[in-house]
Amino acid sequence: MSNQALVDAEWALxxxxxxxxxxxxxxxxxxxxxxxxxxxxxxxxxxxxxxxPVRRDFVNKEQFEALLSAKGVSNDDTVVLYGGNxxxxxxxxxxxxxxxxxxxxxxxxxxxxxxxLDGRELVSEVPSRAATKYVAxxxxxxxxxxxxxxxxxxxxxxxxxxxxxxxxxxxxxxxxHLPQEAARIGGHIPTAANIPWSKxxxxxxxxxxxxxxxxxxxxxxxxxxxxxxxxxxIGERSAHSWFVLHELLGVKNVSNYDGSWTExxxxxxxxVAVGDEPGSA
Amino acid sequence: xxGCGAVVGGVSLDNVDITNQAVIQGVxxxxxxxxxVGYARLLDRNDEFVAEVPxxxxxEFRFFTVAGDWTVxxxxxxxxxxxxxxxxxxxxxxxxxxxxx
Numbered sequence: 001m002s003n004q005a006l007v008d009a010e011w012a013l014x015x016x017x018x019x020x021x022x023x024x025x026x027x028x029x030x031x032x033x034x035x036x037x038x039x040x041x042x043x044x045x046x047x048x049x050x051x052x053p054v055r056r057d058f059v060n061k062e063q064f065e066a067l068l069s070a071k072g073v074s075n076d077d078t079v080v081l082y083g084g085n086x087x088x089x090x091x092x093x094x095x096x097x098x099x100x101x102x103x104x105x106x107x108x109x110x111x112x113x114x115x116x117l118d119g120r121e122l123v124s125e126v127p128s129r130a131a132t133k134y135v136a137x138x139x140x141x142x143x144x145x146x147x148x149x150x151x152x153x154x155x156x157x158x159x160x161x162x163x164x165x166x167x168x169x170x171x172x173x174x175x176x177h178l179p180q181e182a183a184r185i186g187g188h189i190p191t192a193a194n195i196p197w198s199k200x201x202x203x204x205x206x207x208x209x210x211x212x213x214x215x216x217x218x219x220x221x222x223x224x225x226x227x228x229x230x231x232x233x234i235g236e237r238s239a240h241s242w243f244v245l246h247e248l249l250g251v252k253n254v255s256n257y258d259g260s261w262t263e264x265x266x267x268x269x270x271x272v273a274v275g276d277e278p279g280s281a
Numbered sequence: 282x283x284g285c286g287a288v289v290g291g292v293s294l295d296n297v298d299i300t301n302q303a304v305i306q307g308v309x310x311x312x313x314x315x316x317x318v319g320y321a322r323l324l325d326r327n328d329e330f331v332a333e334v335p336x337x338x339x340x341e342f343r344f345f346t347v348a349g350d351w352t353v354x355x356x357x358x359x360x361x362x363x364x365x366x367x368x369x370x371x372x373x374x375x376x377x378x379x380x381x382x
Binding site for chain 1: 284285286287288289291292297298301302318319320322323325327329330331332333334335343344345346347354356357358359361
């Protein structure tokens with residue numbers, strides 16, 4: 001697949017020693033990185049680096065600047081993100097870098113899984129990068145949706161629930177690699193289509209072809225001329241789908257609702273649909 | 282707020298109330314020894330992706346789900362296999378999977 005936003009292993013191998021290309025492994029915890037990682041890659045922790053330590057929100061512009069400065073990332077560096085979980089958190093970080101206006105950011109197709117399954121080299125040495133003076137832009141709100149945007153979109157715009165069909169229907173409350181939660185209700189936002197993120201990925205974690213991706217969304221009856229909001233449970237699987245729509249298919253009016261079901265499913269008084277059908281507004 | 286990240290080998294059963302969920306766990310082996318690199322993927326009755334975990338160095342995986350028919354797909358470098366399973370609420374189902382290359 002040829003796309004500026006996506007690089008393959010051959011491209012990565014040719015740039016592992018390029019000082020202006022920064023490989024960053026992103027995961028919810030950095031246990032995997034600590035064991036081994038792509039040569040010269042640094043790590044970002046989805047929770048401790050990218051989430052506010054007190055409120056449920058992102059780190060702010062100044063915190064993001066301090067983070068990337070300390071990590072040795074410059075504004076004119078090419079940032080290549082990869083990670084486990086089929087690149088969920090790497091896609092989330094990609095969206096996050098775009099949110100704060102980084103110029104050249106890319107995703108390694110297939111992430112850590114494809115790299116491992118292909119038997120490519122992983123190393124344990126942690127590189128040192130000199131600190132920089134990173135300057136972020138204000139958040140690009142056009143790619144981030146909040147709950148008010150979602151409520152307005154019910155029945156009028158596209159809502160795309162990218163969780164598994166059982167989570168969408170309310171039969172499961174979390175992905176099945178996690179204990180099933182008891183406190184939150186199950187279901188989905190009324191009128192949301194269910195297009196699981198996994199339909200966009202091959203078994204090795206790489207993205208399907210552009211033609212297959214187009215067919216996926218067109219076949220699901222989503223009118224991409226309308227604004228589209230993607231969501232999942234916490235916003236990282238939907239960042240994967242946002243990447244497909246916005247970066248690979250070039251659909252510009254797409255945003256990611258990072259509050260997702262953990263916020264919406266806990267709101268008092270909002271409409272909820274259960275079962276396999278989208279439901280009505 | 283905890284994320285959706287998969288824990289290597291699966292989340293521990295410690296402090297998890299399994300009376301209201303079905304647990305599917307096991308070991309993936311390759312060449313008669315536990316596989317040390319690979320993934321376990323869970324598919325639903327329609328072959329849709331439900332979850333995936335990197336296996337532990339001892340080849341272990343664990344899923345938490347509801348009653349029903351599921352398929353565990355073992356992915357190791359150069360090979361994979363599918364194992365249908367039936368899960369029951371309140372039970373821990375042990376599934377050992379041998380993958381041949």
